[in-house]
Amino acid sequence: MTALTCRDFIDLLSAHVAAELPAERLATFEAHLAQCPACVDYLQTYKDTVTLAKGAFRPDDSGQAAVADALVQAIITARRKR
Numbered sequence: 352m353t354a355l356t357c358r359d360f361i362d363l364l365s366a367h368v369a370a371e372l373p374a375e376r377l378a379t380f381e382a383h384l385a386q387c388p389a390c391v392d393y394l395q396t397y398k399d400t401v402t403l404a405k406g407a408f409r410p411d412d413s414g415q416a417a418v419a420d421a422l423v424q425a426i427i428t429a430r431r432k433r
């Protein structure tokens with residue numbers, strides 16, 4: 352099993368939240384979480400952002416859901432640049 356870097360972790364994050372991560376990758380993902388408090392915080396922030404974005408829009412309005420996804424992506428991009 353190859354250890355993840357924080358960058359790899361962030362790349363896998365959206366797949367993880369969407370429950371699309373293969374079991375093999377999930378194990379490395381969780382191993383990284385176990386040893387990296389910064390990524391635990393990052394994951395929590397990500398989930399909070401998704402929750403807030405979804406809560407701000409009605410789920411039956413696909414156009415606005417796309418806006419929410421774009422918002423999440425913009426936040427992720429901004430955080431990566433730090």
Ligand SMILES: [Zn+2]
Nearest residue numbers: 357360387390
């Ligand atoms: Zn990390």
